[in-house]
Amino acid sequence: MRKSALVALAILLIPSVAQAKVSSITRAQPLVQGRFSDGAGDQVSALLSDANGFIAVGTVEGAPGDWLPNPALGGTDGFLTHFSFAGLPTWTMRLGSASDEIATAATIAKSGEIWVVGASATQNELTSLTVWEISAVGALLNTFQLQTPSIIYPHSIAESGAGFTITGDDFTTAISASGTFAPLKRAKPSPAKVTKLISFKGTTYSWRIYTGKGPLIGIPTFHPKVAQTIYYKVLNSNTTVKVAYQTATPPLFARYQKDIGIALISESNAGFALSLLK
DSSP: OOOOEEOOSBOOOSOOOOSOOOSSOEEOOOSEEEOSBSSSOOEEEEEEEETTEEEEEEEEOSSBBTTBOSOOOSSSEEEEEEEETTSOEEEEEEEOOSSOEEEEEEEEOTTSOEEEEEEEEETTEEEEEEEEEEOTTSOEEEEEEEEOSSOOOEEEEEEETTEEEEEESSEEEEEETTSOBOOOEEOOOOOOOOOSEEEEEOSSEEEEEEEESOOOTTOTTOOOSSOEEEEEEEETTTOOEEEEEEOSSOOSEEEEETTTEEEEEEEETTEEEEEEEO
């Protein structure tokens, strides 16, 4: 599986937290556990959120599983599974054809549509950059493709102006909202950024994700010998820490939904685990 990634809405300096302290750190428990398919090579490449829940995006290579009842389309398929805040799948879909497809990144546009980027196989090689446009309720609206001279692996898509920017380890391009691709440009790989603190602000509370060895004012029990990640909720009015969580294993992705909490998706003995920190 791919390494975990975290999406930041705002990056702050090391927190200054006062007043009440939490006496212990809570171990995050899975909301649900299951498999997307019966294959062993399933990958989750993105975790999105909307007003009704969370959306896992990735690639599967097996027959229907707990969280993806749709029949297989080809050797490997892209997929989306929308979970309610209670952890129940509300809609699911596969992306692809009789050939191999992978879905490697996704974003939700301001208009509400979901844009997924990946690659499709041409003569058994992933040499077709593929973008799927999907409605907010899981209906495929459009599929756009760009043939590339070599194997391609996009790792991000982000809304930009009237379209979307797509990047990979060694390339960048763009696509308009109507599906027109800009010329593919080769680019040097960018070094990964290390963020110690990510903050998400809600109406009454804010969530913070801190990676390090501390210390953190307001969480006196957090003093690991090696850097660890902790998720904690603070009151906006005086930054009092209300609750702090840690996970048994590092999540693949974390996604904040305002005034709901932080969803985490991680590997588990049952396949994958979805947790919701409140």
